[in-house]
Amino acid sequence: MPLATHGRYAYSPLPERPVWEWPNGARLAVYIAVNIEAFPFAEGLGIPLVNPLPEPDVVNFGWRDWGNRVGIWYLLDALAEHGLPAAALMNTEIIDLCPQIPAALLARGDEIVGHGRTNAERQSDMDEAAERAMIRECRDRLSALTGAPPRGWMGPWVAETHRTPEILADAGFDYVMDWPHDDQPTLLSTETGRDLVAVPYARPLNDLPALHAAKWTPAEWADATLDGFEETLRLSARHPIVFNLSLHPFLVGWPARLRHLRRILARLAAAAIAGEVWLCTPGAIAAHARPILCAQGKRA
Numbered sequence: 001m002p003l004a005t006h007g008r009y010a011y012s013p014l015p016e017r018p019v020w021e022w023p024n025g026a027r028l029a030v031y032i033a034v035n036i037e038a039f040p041f042a043e044g045l046g047i048p049l050v051n052p053l054p055e056p057d058v059v060n061f062g063w064r065d066w067g068n069r070v071g072i073w074y075l076l077d078a079l080a081e082h083g084l085p086a087a088a089l090m091n092t093e094i095i096d097l098c099p100q101i102p103a104a105l106l107a108r109g110d111e112i113v114g115h116g117r118t119n120a121e122r123q124s125d126m127d128e129a130a131e132r133a134m135i136r137e138c139r140d141r142l143s144a145l146t147g148a149p150p151r152g153w154m155g156p157w158v159a160e161t162h163r164t165p166e167i168l169a170d171a172g173f174d175y176v177m178d179w180p181h182d183d184q185p186t187l188l189s190t191e192t193g194r195d196l197v198a199v200p201y202a203r204p205l206n207d208l209p210a211l212h213a214a215k216w217t218p219a220e221w222a223d224a225t226l227d228g229f230e231e232t233l234r235l236s237a238r239h240p241i242v243f244n245l246s247l248h249p250f251l252v253g254w255p256a257r258l259r260h261l262r263r264i265l266a267r268l269a270a271a272a273i274a275g276e277v278w279l280c281t282p283g284a285i286a287a288h289a290r291p292i293l294c295a296q297g298k299r300a
Contacts, residue, residue: 078265
């Protein structure tokens with residue numbers, strides 16, 4: 001019997017694709033994503049930074065909360081020192097719990113990407129009605145915050161249901177960051193007839209799989225990330241591709257990790273100044289790629 005497929009994109013080997021460019025003739029698009037997440041006390045899901053204890057697990061909750069009270073401010077200072085923009089993947093509960101954070105992000109001009117209400121819940125645990133209501137609630141809250149609907153979405157825990165792309169398209173989203181199948185943006189077909197742009201996001205070098213899951217030291221992570229950037233930059237001479245850095249303040253905000261993150265930020269900033277890369281946001285990537293992908297014979 002044939003394998004089950006999702007039917008949202010066809011197999012397309014990279015060497016057979018047309019070659020195109022990012023703005024200013026760049027071949028490598030670079031963006032930084034900062035995950036801004038809220039967790040209720042003593043209930044729901046949450047990243048266990050140490051072995052979980054019976055609730056109330058004040059250590060794991062407190063370290064995650066440290067990310068919003070302290071770590072995010074260290075991280076934003078580091079980004080500002082290097083003149084780097086970011087995309088904030090933000091739980092909407094942050095708006096009420098930590099209003100100074102979205103205010104600071106808006107003052108910086110960062111893009112705000114939908115990231116659910118809280119990372120204590122997952123879309124994959126919801127039925128269609130609940131998921132649809134949650135996505136629309138987040139869209140409306142971010143619209144009120146920024147003055148315009150959010151264009152992008154990344155689900156809490158990077159989780160989806162079989163209907164998530166249709167629900168996002170119905171809600172007016174343009175792109176999604178949940179699908180890690182390519183180094184270029186691709187179009188995801190939906191039953192609505194309106195495609196989503198899939199922007200590459202989930203990577204082994206992102207801080208959560210590297211620093212938390214793999215338990216790399218900060219120096220190992222920074223060295224591997226810089227190696228990955230240099231090799232991706234070399235590979236981009238043949239194909240326009242994406243390099244992204246995903247950061248969580250409760251991880252990289254800690255000074256021992258932040259010190260090594262600064263090495264990465266300095267290299268990205270230097271590459272942008274030298275014109276080696278297009279330093280941008282996922283929304284800009286999706287907006288630039290959509291007409292190119294459509295012109296290649298894909299659906300709109």
